[in-house]
Amino acid sequence: MSRVPNYNALIRRGIDDQALYRRALVQVREPGLQALLAENLQTLNALIGDLQAQAHAAGRKPARHGTLAGVIRSGLAELVTSMASNRDSAWVQCLARNECVLLNCFERQMAQASDESARVLRVQLSRLHGIHKDMHCLAGTTHG
Structure with missing residues (x-):
């Protein structure tokens, strides 16, 4: 059943x-990584703005805040990465893991969506695949 x-x-x-990317952006040291994280953050900002517009167009009030679990994950990530011997690498690993979860959420929603909604999500999914590729190349992983 489509929905x-x-x-x-x-x-x-x-x-x-977004919160994780903002924390990482402040803490990573390598300028090239900072630039990539800033670019990925801009992509997430655009993606969220587009989804908020879609929710509004569907007659729903768009979410404006993350989750309590996300706040906890973000705080734990900062704690763990601050103790790492290579903070930049630790942030890349953390962001790559969290990005996979977001990508999987999109794919699950897309599989259940109507044709029109799936088309909308497909555009966003292509943005996420760009972030996915960036982060997993940096992290040296290939899982998805």
């Missing part, structure tokens, strides 16, 4: 990832 995706669940998860 309108739960844009707010995706928005909240995206906002959680």
Whole structure:
């Protein structure tokens, strides 16, 4: 049965990832990595804004905040990465793991969506695949 995706669940998860990127951006030291994280953060900002517009167009009030679990994950990530011998590498690993979860959430929503909603999500999914590729190349992983 096709349905309108739960844009707010995706928005909240995206906002959680935004918080992680913001924390990482402040803490990583390598300028090239900072530039990449800033670019990925801009992509997430655009993605969230587009999803908020889609939720509004579907007659729903768009989410404006992340989740409590995301706040906890973000705080734990900062604690763990601050103790790492290579903080930049630790942030890349953390962001890569969290990005996979967001990507999987999108794919699950897309599989259940109507044709029109799936088309909307496909555009966002292509953005996420770009972030996915960046982070996993840096992390040296190939899982998805």
